[in-house]
Amino acid sequence: MRRASPRAHFRHRYGASPLHLAGHLLVFAVAAFAIDRIAAGSSLAKLIALYVGFAIAHDLIFLPAYSGLDRVLRVTLARLSVRRSVTVPAINHVRAPALISGVLLIIYAPLISGKADDGYFQATGHHLEGYLRNWLLISAVLFLASGVIYALRVRHAVVKGRMGRFDAETLQR
Amino acid sequence: VPAARRLPKSRRGPLRADFWRSPLRGPWLTSLLGTLLVPAITVIALTGFVSHWAYHPELAGNATIEPAFDIPALFQFPQSWPSWDYAVTQGIHVTLGLMTISLVLAKLWSVIPKLFRLPSVRNIAGAIERLSLLLLVGSLLVEFVTGIFASEVYFPLRIDFYPVHYYGAWVFGTVFVLHACIKFPVVRRAYRERGVLDPLRAGLRDTRPEPPGSSELAPVHPASPTISRRGLLAMVGGASLTIFAVQAGQSIGGPFRRLALMAPRGREFGTGPNDFQVNHTAATAQITPAMVGPSWRVMVVGARTIALSRAQLLAMAQSAETLTIACTEGWSTTQRWTGVRLVDLAGLVGASSGATLRAVSLEAEGTNREASIAHEQWSDERALLALRVNGADLSLDHGYPARVIVPGVPGLHNIKWVGELRFGSA
Numbered sequence: 271m272r273r274a275s276p277r278a279h280f281r282h283r284y285g286a287s288p289l290h291l292a293g294h295l296l297v298f299a300v301a302a303f304a305i306d307r308i309a310a311g312s313s314l315a316k317l318i319a320l321y322v323g324f325a326i327a328h329d330l331i332f333l334p335a336y337s338g339l340d341r342v343l344r345v346t347l348a349r350l351s352v353r354r355s356v357t358v359p360a361i362n363h364v365r366a367p368a369l370i371s372g373v374l375l376i377i378y379a380p381l382i383s384g385k386a387d388d389g390y391f392q393a394t395g396h397h398l399e400g401y402l403r404n405w406l407l408i409s410a411v412l413f414l415a416s417g418v419i420y421a422l423r424v425r426h427a428v429v430k431g432r433m434g435r436f437d438a439e440t441l442q443r
Numbered sequence: 444v445p446a447a448r449r450l451p452k453s454r455r456g457p458l459r460a461d462f463w464r465s466p467l468r469g470p471w472l473t474s475l476l477g478t479l480l481v482p483a484i485t486v487i488a489l490t491g492f493v494s495h496w497a498y499h500p501e502l503a504g505n506a507t508i509e510p511a512f513d514i515p516a517l518f519q520f521p522q523s524w525p526s527w528d529y530a531v532t533q534g535i536h537v538t539l540g541l542m543t544i545s546l547v548l549a550k551l552w553s554v555i556p557k558l559f560r561l562p563s564v565r566n567i568a569g570a571i572e573r574l575s576l577l578l579l580v581g582s583l584l585v586e587f588v589t590g591i592f593a594s595e596v597y598f599p600l601r602i603d604f605y606p607v608h609y610y611g612a613w614v615f616g617t618v619f620v621l622h623a624c625i626k627f628p629v630v631r632r633a634y635r636e637r638g639v640l641d642p643l644r645a646g647l648r649d650t651r652p653e654p655p656g657s658s659e660l661a662p663v664h665p666a667s668p669t670i671s672r673r674g675l676l677a678m679v680g681g682a683s684l685t686i687f688a689v690q691a692g693q694s695i696g697g698p699f700r701r702l703a704l705m706a707p708r709g710r711e712f713g714t715g716p717n718d719f720q721v722n723h724t725a726a727t728a729q730i731t732p733a734m735v736g737p738s739w740r741v742m743v744v745g746a747r748t749i750a751l752s753r754a755q756l757l758a759m760a761q762s763a764e765t766l767t768i769a770c771t772e773g774w775s776t777t778q779r780w781t782g783v784r785l786v787d788l789a790g791l792v793g794a795s796s797g798a799t800l801r802a803v804s805l806e807a808e809g810t811n812r813e814a815s816i817a818h819e820q821w822s823d824e825r826a827l828l829a830l831r832v833n834g835a836d837l838s839l840d841h842g843y844p845a846r847v848i849v850p851g852v853p854g855l856h857n858i859k860w861v862g863e864l865r866f867g868s869a
Contacts, residue, residue, distance in 0.1 A: 285566030293621045294571045300617045301578055304610035307512050311603045320600070320607075321581030328551060328584060329558055344669065359647070361669050366678050373545050373682045374689070377591055378705045386597035386707075393596045395724040395840055396712060404704040408689065 367412035469653025502815035526850030530769035534694030537773025545682035708774035716833030745792030794866030
């Protein structure tokens with residue numbers, strides 16, 4: 271039997287090409303240097319807590335939370351729509367404004383909640399004002415616009431449904 | 444579903460392969476989101492480095508990172524460029540960064556089943572790749588969170604923003620490039636099998652899951668779709684556009700400023716000549732009216748030293764320039780400034796050719812106290828020691844009696860309440 275080439279042997283033992291290993295070693299070297307430099311100014315434990323903490327907070331708290339909200343929305347709308355004769359799915363007319371409003375909330379939370387007020391006042395000489403109002407206003411406009419589009423779609427579907435029936439009746443005559 | 448039935452009973456919830464049911468997830472969707480991220484991240488990273496170099500970290504006191512542990516500057520704004528060059532690059536850095544957040548969240552959503560896929564570590568390569576993914580997601584989130592907070596003058600984490608954000612970019616940049624290289628064949632295959640944009644043609648009725656065998660990302664037990672792929676992309680893009688609409692006005696200015704409903708520095712505080720945005724008030728800097736009264740003098744130091752009162756400065760040749768102050772936080776403001784050219788002051792004290800200007804504030808301490816300004820920056824004909832703005836005296840918050848205004852420098856280098864201008868060797 272022919273012996274496997276060193277490359278194939280490496281791939282078998284390691285699980286990927288030597289380039290894969292070299293690339294990762296390079297990245298880990300850069301990361302180790304960078305993390306050492308950051309740690310020179312603040313504590314290493316805090317830094318690791320930030321990197322791991324943010325990843326965990328996103329993957330195990332934030333993502334399940336919004337997925338859960340979406341599930342509640344789906345179930346609620348499914349219950350509501352059973353009773354209606356014309357079905358235009360409403361779910362994305364809630365999802366879209368909710369998603370945009372939600373992203374705005376995450377980005378501007380320090381301004382909306384007023385948490386950033388100390389630094390803001392020191393920098394600008396003014397207090398945080400109007401951010402909560404503006405966010406609520408923008409969100410209301412988004413939901414309203416989405417609702418109007420939904421209403422137009424429902425009307426369109428109803429008219430189309432009637433037309434369909436009308437056409438069918440005309441044909442039968 | 445046979446694939447699901449084969450799983451051991453001990454696995455519950457998200458550890459089960461059939462837990463993840465979205466029919467949209469799959470290698471094609473993740474490839475598309477990743478492809479969109481590449482140009483966005485590239486531009487954000489490049490503008491970030493341009494900002495770092497705009498500080499002229501090689502000059503005394505300017506470095507925010509120890510120069511011994513930094514790479515040399517690869518780019519600096521040429522003198523011939525408009526005074527709003529830094530406003531553009533930094534406005535793009537912050538605004539595009541915020542606009543990319545919805546895309547980042549969608550990308551992370553699309554790959555979440557991988558996190559729970561056990562056994563996750565089949566061999567050494569798998570283990571190493573896992574570690575690099577933790578670094579990728581960790582540094583990504585650290586960059587975005589610290590960036591968002593800094594743009595809002597909010598520092599709750601009690602960390603030194605600059606090294607965390609700058610070296611975090613090194614970590615994220617290298618691991619991002621590696622990730623893109625490793626995933627390139629996966630992306631190419633997804634595009635070849637599904638077409639680059641073909642899945643976007645399908646409306647809700649024609650939306651089909653990607654085949655479960657194609658990757659760990661595609662659902663083995665997909666639910667029926669409630670949104671099309673193009674619908675998802677439209678929502679992500681809609682969020683980006685909304686962020687642009689309510690944010691960009693603080694950088695673009697003009698009529699757009701009124702649209703910047705959520706931007707930290709979107710508003711104007713009146714219609715007066717001094718009512719534009721302030722960074723770092725006189726109260727914060729502990730500048731009192733007594734310090735800037737009739738006894739105030741600016742010491743101009745070169746081959747000789749002279750002390751000039753405000754009246755003497757006003758008696759010199761005045762020039763008026765429309766110049767932009769652009770903050771590292773991403774906002775900017777363009778005003779009409781009047782004052783004495785820095786080149787004229789340099790001539791007055793016989794500054795040596797090629798000298799660096801060290802501008803020092805009356806402020807006792809802090810990052811806004813002093814800055815070094817490179818020869819090619821202060822020798823710009825437009826660079827001023829400004830005394831007036833929009834036809835009125837500078838307000839105390841804007842640096843009365845005199846402030847430096849130099850094109851293309853980060854805003855905080857435009858030193859206010861100037862006490863000393865020293866032309867010397869770097």
